[in-house]
Amino acid sequence: MTVLVVTNDFPPRQGGIETFVRSLCDQLDDLVVFTARMPGDTQYDAGLAFPVERDRTSMLLPTARITRHAVDVMHRYQADRVLFGAAAPLGLMGPALRKAGARRIVAMTHGHETWWAGVPGTRQALRRIGDAADTVTTVSNWCEEQITKALSDKAKVRRLTPGVDTSRFYPGCGGEQVRKGLGLEGVPVVACVSRLVARKGQDTLIRAWPRVLAEVPTAVLLLVGGGPAREPLTALAKTMGVEHAVRFTGAVPWADIPPYVDAADVFAMPCRTRRFGLEPEALGIVSLEAAATGKPVLVGDSGGASDTVRHGETGYLVDPYNPVAVAVRLVQLLTDPARAQAMGKAGREWVAAEWTWQRSGQTLRQLLEV
Structure with missing residues (x-):
């Protein structure tokens, strides 16, 4: 057969x-x-x-x-x-x-x-x-x-x-080494691991970042991946006055991705539906990989992305067109480590059982x- x-x-x-x-x-x-x-x-x-x-x-x-x-x-x-x-x-x-x-x-x-x-x-x-x-x-x-x-x-x-391969994505799978290499030791990190394209919503994170910095001044937004939106996103970070707090890694080979996810305190991908509904997020497996790594996840309400988070339990589903709402949730997670850790633990258990x-x-x- x-x-x-x-x-x-x-x-x-x-x-x-x-x-x-x-x-x-x-x-x-x-x-x-x-x-x-x-x-x-x-x-x-x-x-x-x-x-x-x-x-x-x-x-x-x-x-x-x-x-x-x-x-x-x-x-x-x-x-x-x-x-x-x-x-x-x-x-x-x-x-x-x-x-x-x-x-x-x-x-x-x-x-x-x-x-x-x-x-x-x-x-x-x-x-x-x-x-x-x-x-x-x-x-x-x-x-x-x-x-x-x-x-x-x-x-x-x-x-x-x-x-999700939980033997590759797990808490402690190399994040400390990535943090050390990027000079982010001891710094609050929000990571988005995805191609830099409009649908993934990295620009929403950058627009939210001034409000995040107002509450968590040392926070860094780590954008992992390459793509055609790199230059517009870089320009947007300068326009928003947060270029010092946004890091671009460029493209990372798939085999090397888990440590970059593990380097985050919070994973965020406020994905959105574009082109009059013709370009949605079908699922978003990276959000589940982040959950398997024990990270609370923030996911945009687009297409099937809602399947990858249990709202209020493993993370939050957010309006991807509302930077203020995104910033509020990020600040909640960055300033309440106990809540973030509990959500990450619940996410890991959920993925290991059902995904x-x-x-x-x-x-x-x-x-x-x-």
């Missing part, structure tokens, strides 16, 4: 979906991955315990040629199960793979399929993807609500969430019937 994983989202490219798909591969015993060509892939693939077939293109699309290539990989490895790492658009190859011998097809959805569900044309395409699959999976309650609207009555929907890769893998194996 070999599983063919068809995906554009695979390392060495970094990102949330890439991590999701790659980690699910570890939960399967017999698989082959069909994906795109990308820098560094030869070296990366050489270290894997399963085969990876790379198309010559840098992005797979459901064209006739790439569909034939997928069928060829399926036959050569005698695969009879198919997992689409992201349903849209690759799930449009579902009928051809079914005809070629696929007995089970699972199509995973994330955030971008929610706008497919709301736009004429792509909505019909998503319906065809759902009809071709045995199961369409969603990562959050909100995503399920949005995507189900576009599917036919015969489509089956099931929740399949990412997990494991083993649990996600069990669900996937059931859906694929392997």
Whole structure:
């Protein structure tokens, strides 16, 4: 029962979906991955315990040629199960793979399929993807609500969430070394670990920072990650007069991320929905990783992000467009260490119990019937 994983989202490219798909591969015993060509892939693939077939293109699309290539990989490895790492658009190859011998097809959805569900044309395409699959999976309650609207009555929907590796993300996993290296020993730190893009809300944190400094003068905002918003965020910090209290680390390899999360006293990502509802936060696995590291989390109310925090218990859900409200919550956590520690402890226990890769893998194996 070999599983063919068809995906554009695979390392060495970094990102949330890439991590999701790659980690699910570890939960399967017999698989082959069909994906795109990308820098560094030869070296990366050489270290894997399963085969990876790379198309010559840098992005797979459901064209006739790439569909034939997928069928060829399926036959050569005698695969009879198919997992689409992201349903849209690759799930449009579902009928051809079914005809070629696929007995089970699972199509995973994330955030971008929610706008497919709301736009004429792509909505019909998503319906065809759902009809071709045995199961369409969603990562959050909100995503399920949005995507189900576009599917036919015969489509089956099931929740399949990412997990957190609590052996990598845990209290004391290297934060002190990061603090020492950045000169932040003994300093209150709020960290946002994410790509620097408008949706993640780093600008809201910077706008909130003058109010935070008014109550906690030594506090530092640590922005971990790279991205196109780096220059605008740097300029905003100067405009707000807080450039001395905002640190940018630049891009950090995924393998090195846990210590940066552990370096924080509070994790904050006031993510928001943009582009008239077409660009939401589907879930936000980094918030759960921060909880696993024993940090209280502050999360923006966008899309499915609310699934990653128990408001008032493991952290707070906030209005991402209200810097004042964000500042109030941050100050509460920075000035009340007992409350922050209690929330971090509760978050760690919650993630360890309900957000494991083993649990996600069990669900996937059931859906694929392997």
